Amino acid sequence: MLRTLEIRDMLIIDRLELEFQPGLNVLTGETGAGKSILLDSLGFVLGWRGRAELVRSGAEQGEVIAVFELPKDHAAHKVLIEAGFDDADELILRRVNAKDGRKTGWVNDRRVSGEMLRALSDTLVELHGQHDDRGLLDPKGHRALLDDFAGHEGLLSDTRAAWSGMSAARKAVNAAETAYSEARAEEDFLRHAVAELDKLAPEPGEDAELDARRRMMQGAERIRDDIARAAQAMGLDGAEGAMGDALRWLEGASDAAEGRLDDPLSALARAMAELDEAGRGVAEVLDALDFDPHELEATEERLFALRGLARKHAVAPDDLAGLAETLRGRLDALDQGAGRLSELTADLRTREAIFQKAAKALSESRAKAAKRLDTAVCEELAPLKMERAVFSTELSTAAAGPDGVDQVAFTVATNPGAPAGPIGKIASGGELSRFLLALKVCLAEQSNAGLTMIFDEIDRGVGGATAAAVGRRLAALAEGGQVLVVTHSPQVAALGAHHWRVEKRVAEAQTTSTVIPLDASAREGEIARMLSGDTVTDEARAAARALLAG
Numbered sequence: 001m002l003r004t005l006e007i008r009d010m011l012i013i014d015r016l017e018l019e020f021q022p023g024l025n026v027l028t029g030e031t032g033a034g035k036s037i038l039l040d041s042l043g044f045v046l047g048w049r050g051r052a053e054l055v056r057s058g059a060e061q062g063e064v065i066a067v068f069e070l071p072k073d074h075a076a077h078k079v080l081i082e083a084g085f086d087d088a089d090e091l092i093l094r095r096v097n098a099k100d101g102r103k104t105g106w107v108n109d110r111r112v113s114g115e116m117l118r119a120l121s122d123t124l125v126e127l128h129g130q131h132d133d134r135g136l137l138d139p140k141g142h143r144a145l146l147d148d149f150a151g152h153e154g155l156l157s158d159t160r161a162a163w164s165g166m167s168a169a170r171k172a173v174n175a176a177e178t179a180y181s182e183a184r185a186e187e188d189f190l191r192h193a194v195a196e197l198d199k200l201a202p203e204p205g206e207d208a209e210l211d212a213r214r215r216m217m218q219g220a221e222r223i224r225d226d227i228a229r230a231a232q233a234m235g236l237d238g239a240e241g242a243m244g245d246a247l248r249w250l251e252g253a254s255d256a257a258e259g260r261l262d263d264p265l266s267a268l269a270r271a272m273a274e275l276d277e278a279g280r281g282v283a284e285v286l287d288a289l290d291f292d293p294h295e296l297e298a299t300e301e302r303l304f305a306l307r308g309l310a311r312k313h314a315v316a317p318d319d320l321a322g323l324a325e326t327l328r329g330r331l332d333a334l335d336q337g338a339g340r341l342s343e344l345t346a347d348l349r350t351r352e353a354i355f356q357k358a359a360k361a362l363s364e365s366r367a368k369a370a371k372r373l374d375t376a377v378c379e380e381l382a383p384l385k386m387e388r389a390v391f392s393t394e395l396s397t398a399a400a401g402p403d404g405v406d407q408v409a410f411t412v413a414t415n416p417g418a419p420a421g422p423i424g425k426i427a428s429g430g431e432l433s434r435f436l437l438a439l440k441v442c443l444a445e446q447s448n449a450g451l452t453m454i455f456d457e458i459d460r461g462v463g464g465a466t467a468a469a470v471g472r473r474l475a476a477l478a479e480g481g482q483v484l485v486v487t488h489s490p491q492v493a494a495l496g497a498h499h500w501r502v503e504k505r506v507a508e509a510q511t512t513s514t515v516i517p518l519d520a521s522a523r524e525g526e527i528a529r530m531l532s533g534d535t536v537t538d539e540a541r542a543a544a545r546a547l548l549a550g
Helices: 035-045 076-082 114-124 139-150 153-185 187-200 206-234 239-253 262-288 293-313 317-384 429-447 464-478 490-494 520-532 538-549
Strands: 002-010 013-019 023-028 061-069 090-098 103-107 110-112 125-129 390-401 404-413 452-456 482-486 498-507 510-517
Touching: 002 035, 013 035, 013 510, 023 035, 023 464, 023 490, 035 061, 035 090, 035 125, 035 452, 035 482, 076 114, 090 114, 103 114, 125 429, 139 317, 139 404, 139 429, 153 187, 153 317, 187 293, 187 317, 206 239, 206 262, 206 293, 206 317, 239 262, 293 317, 317 390, 317 404, 317 429, 317 464, 390 429, 429 464, 452 464, 464 482, 464 490, 490 520, 490 538, 498 520, 520 538
Parallel strands: 023 482, 023 498, 125 452, 452 482
Antiparallel strands: 002 013, 002 061, 061 090, 090 103, 103 110, 390 404, 498 510
């Protein structure tokens, strides 16, 4: 509910603060008094696009502050939370328009964009009038309005869930088809590459092992002869034999030498032991260097094969084993792809059937609701002196989407036999106002929760009993909520729960507009003025009292 509206230095408003109330709030005044400026100012703080020049002449900036009360289940809470605001039961909107045209907005003292203000305004205020293109005249919103009237949230939820499931299944099929198509395009390559890799059977680390073995065998041919000659020089025909002879000769002479050969004999024994150990080591090396010449050839062939295949696939030799697994997996996916694609396609067909069933049930419910809405609107049109007019909710087929397969449009025919057309193009100004009011009354229970509804001269072009019927319906809409009405009709004004008069004053060559709350006596005078004009007669006052008495 809009609680207060404070306006400073906007157009011809110097300073103004209004405190609105629940129920039907009526604003009256002579033409040009400034009623439209109030709506322009409210639209400005709500982020609506309107007049370019709003700052009062001579002022540096204009400012509007609007305070709203938010019940717990109000839709604005969700907008605030999604934007990162702390939730609150009071919403303070403030917007400033500088003289140079710059506009700055705040929500609860936090700076925001005009887009954020407009997002909130959709949950706070609903404007209706002869030039209403934001609400009931916008065909884009007719389907949602019909769904609210129908009250089939369950069917709508089922359809959206079915659409989501079908969309996910279709995405999976498309992805599988793409993967399968790509795999088929490289099938020959995959099969050849996997066969080639399987035949070679590369192992991680094999390249380094083969390279070391090859280098050892290549070096063995160069050093084996030298090592063999050394082994021969160290053996019985060489050093070992000579040292053995020397040891025997010295041992035979040691007794006669009276101990003087003991140290040489010990040294020679140690040398024989070291020579023996050296001989065994050389023999082991010779055994290691003893290889089949064909082994070198086989080692080189495998090493070259590994490196050649690695270059072919642009990977390191040690990565060939992993590449084989990857390609084998792609080949397995190809072999299983047809079956997988068939499964996904079958799932998609099932989900399409589920969506079609849900959409059909939703369409049938919409068709029934459309008939109920048409009947309800036509019943409302009769008291508004439009009993010959026809309102129709037209359903046509639209592209499938989360909300089904229906397109909804509200059409009217103002006279029997006349062609029907869009409500905003067929009806005249006064007829349009009454069509909108009748439609809003029928939709009110479902679509105005927490909204402040504003009707801008929606009673224009009607009077007498018809104006009274308009007023009664506005009062009914205001029960349990809040409605603001800008009106020139005394019948409508008399039904208001709260009444303000908009006045224009000229002082010191300065024109300003102000708004005055009216008590019971002042209301009688204002309604009498609306009935008789500038000169208020006793008869007009009596008529005003009669209207106020109901």
